[in-house]
Amino acid sequence: MSLTPEQKKHFRTLGHNLNPIVMVAGKGLSENIQLEVDRALEDHELIKVKFSVGDRDIKRQLVRELCDIVEAELVQQIGNIALLYRPSRDPNPKLSNLLR
Template structure:
């Protein structure tokens, strides 16, 4: 994805609220399933990760690799993810 496309997606994501929140339990299979469902439905989502800084980056990378989503933006505890839905 080129920088121009990422910039457009960042602008689209700005007014969105986090769809999934990851808490004390961390990244569980149920949370991954919920993220996959949200990506299928919306393509562009925000995820809030309530963890320490080092742990947040690990969780973020794990989400991207397991859901095949592309990281658009990461600011503090909020991560913006995009995955094109071929059915749309």
């Protein structure tokens, strides 16, 4: 799944007003974090994740690893915040950040 530049631009615009839903601390990606990100993506489709990791290389690695595990697409990463997108199988119009 690859996003077109137009889709990325649209998702960045929508993501601008979102707050991070999940915070990843320096201990890495636990199973609970993975499950919470997976649930949040299923509900909201477009989410922000905050990484509180000091090293940039480790942060990039964690973002890539998380995207691979939850099968999400990285839309944008600025500083400690990553914007992730994964289409929902059955989107709920009341929860989805794309349908509101």
